[in-house]
Amino acid sequence: MSNINGKVYAMNAITPMKPWKTWVVRAIFFTLGHVKSLQQDLINLSFIEFARWVVVPRQRFPYLGNGQVKEDLKYDYLLFFSNFNGTWNQYIDAFSAVLSNGLNLVWRWSEKFPGSVPVTLFKEYIARVQFDTDYYFTAYPHATANDLKSAHIVQASLDSLVQRAPNCTPEEFRSAYLNFVIQVQAHLGDTGEAPVIF
Amino acid sequence: MPNQNGSVYGLTILSPIINDERATPSHDLQIRNYLATVPTGEGSPFALAPGTHLARLVVMDDVIYVGSPSIEEHLHSKYLVFESNCDGDLDSYLLGLATAVPQHLDAIWSHCVGYPGAANPQAFAAYMKACQIETTFYFAAVNDKSVPETLRALQTQRAVSDFIARHQGMNAALLQAEFAQFATRLKSEPLPASGSMGPLRGLKTGGRNE
Numbered sequence: 001m002s003n004i005n006g007k008v009y010a011m012n013a014i015t016p017m018k019p020w021k022t023w024v025v026r027a028i029f030f031t032l033g034h035v036k037s038l039q040q041d042l043i044n045l046s047f048i049e050f051a052r053w054v055v056v057p058r059q060r061f062p063y064l065g066n067g068q069v070k071e072d073l074k075y076d077y078l079l080f081f082s083n084f085n086g087t088w089n090q091y092i093d094a095f096s097a098v099l100s101n102g103l104n105l106v107w108r109w110s111e112k113f114p115g116s117v118p119v120t121l122f123k124e125y126i127a128r129v130q131f132d133t134d135y136y137f138t139a140y141p142h143a144t145a146n147d148l149k150s151a152h153i154v155q156a157s158l159d160s161l162v163q164r165a166p167n168c169t170p171e172e173f174r175s176a177y178l179n180f181v182i183q184v185q186a187h188l189g190d191t192g193e194a195p196v197i198f
Numbered sequence: 199m200p201n202q203n204g205s206v207y208g209l210t211i212l213s214p215i216i217n218d219e220r221a222t223p224s225h226d227l228q229i230r231n232y233l234a235t236v237p238t239g240e241g242s243p244f245a246l247a248p249g250t251h252l253a254r255l256v257v258m259d260d261v262i263y264v265g266s267p268s269i270e271e272h273l274h275s276k277y278l279v280f281e282s283n284c285d286g287d288l289d290s291y292l293l294g295l296a297t298a299v300p301q302h303l304d305a306i307w308s309h310c311v312g313y314p315g316a317a318n319p320q321a322f323a324a325y326m327k328a329c330q331i332e333t334t335f336y337f338a339a340v341n342d343k344s345v346p347e348t349l350r351a352l353q354t355q356r357a358v359s360d361f362i363a364r365h366q367g368m369n370a371a372l373l374q375a376e377f378a379q380f381a382t383r384l385k386s387e388p389l390p391a392s393g394s395m396g397p398l399r400g401l402k403t404g405g406r407n408e
Contacts, residue, residue, distance in 0.1 A: 006395065010252075012254075012256055012258075014258070014261060014262055015262070016262075016269075029200070029335035032335060039337065043339070049283075049338075049339050050208070050252060050283040050339070051337045052208050052335060052336045053333075053334050054331055056212070060331065062213065062277075062329045063214075064214060064312035064329070065312065068214050068312075069275065070274070071273060071274055072274070073273075075271065077261060079331075081254070083283070110264075112264040112265055129262050134234075134254075134255055134257055135233040135238070135255040136252075137238055137245070137254070137393060138252045138393070139244075139251055139348070140251075140349070141238075141395055143352055145339045145340075148339065148348060148352070150355065151348065152340065152343055154354055154358050155347075155350065155351040155354045158381075165377060166378070168374070170369075170374050171370055173374040174370035174374075177373060177374075177377065184358060187355070188359040190359070191355075191356065192395070193395065
């Protein structure tokens with residue numbers, strides 16, 4: 001079991017919801033999905049590579065026959081999966097500090113959710129509803145979400161310079177190269193082993 | 199479509215695990231035992247098959263009781279959760295897995311109810327889709343780049359950083375010539391392996407990060 005691979009942490013959480021509340025959550029996510037400006041805080045939390053919420057209605061747990069007993073549940077369930085950089089504490093602290101309104105909007109419909117502020121009760125709740133990852137893969141264990149964004153900026157700038165370079169005089173090239181360096185200089189952070197966590 | 203964000207697909211699969219009291223060890227434990235032996239780096243089945251950015255496999259033993267006054271309830275089956283963030287088209291992705299790493303898929307999913315095996319990729323894809331749950335909300339920090347494009351970009355970032363450091367203050371004509379060679383060399387370099395840590399660069403990392 002490992003929730004960590006390189007610089008990424010895999011979090012899994014499951015919370016019960018009364019079935020009628022599921023529709024409220026669906027409406028909230030529908031709005032969030034279609035109004036991009038509402039995702040700004042999530043984008044600003046630039047240590048999240050991928051995250052998802054999945055509503056599993058109580059009658060929709062996969063049933064395949066072959067002797068499987070059909071589930072008989074009272075609650076619908078909200079699954080949350082996140083792939084983030086840094087430690088569990090840093091993640092929950094940042095979530096609570098930056099996204100408290102958004103998180104409350106999503107999770108207040110789950111049973112016994114205490115609110116995302118104060119953070120101590122929020123952490124206690126997340127620790128209770130979290131379950132561990134048995135196998136975790138990332139194609140880029142040495143890179144963070146910011147590294148990925150930066151790498152694509154460097155690639156785009158380089159492609160542009162490569163295209164332009166053959167048509168430049170040496171002086172024109174020097175000027176274009178300096179502009180290139182200015183464009184990419186903030187995006188050359190080193191990737192590699194994750195910091196040691198004590 | 200909530201499963202998709204840009205060109206990235208958020209696949210969520212819950213496969214019911216066979217509940218057989220006579221099995222020793224139990225099927226869920228056999229999955230866990232096997233997963234503990236599967237490489238997570240460049241030898242990972244998800245590195246060998248195309249298209250996976252990040253993926254996880256989790257045995258979900260039960261739902262969680264959050265305390266009174268909520269109702270305590272339990273699942274009849276344990277579920278194998280497969281969460282994958284992959285490139286583009288779902289059918290191509292599933293068929294790619296079945297073609298590239300059937301032995302791993304069989305070793306894992308053969309403990310799940312109704313699993314048809316990966317020898318028939320079409321049947322495998324149909325089974326996975328039968329177990330799929332639609333993602334309700336999906337966020338991707340980078341949603342318009344494939345795995346090879348990202349691996350290439352990370353390689354470029356490292357190379358550019360080294361090139362800039364080595365060519366400071368060089369005269370314009372030489373710089374232009376060296377840059378042209380650098381661009382050609384970089385283009386012809388093989389793509390770094392998915393799941394690898396990249397070349398060691400001798401830089402120190404570490405420190406408290408709690």
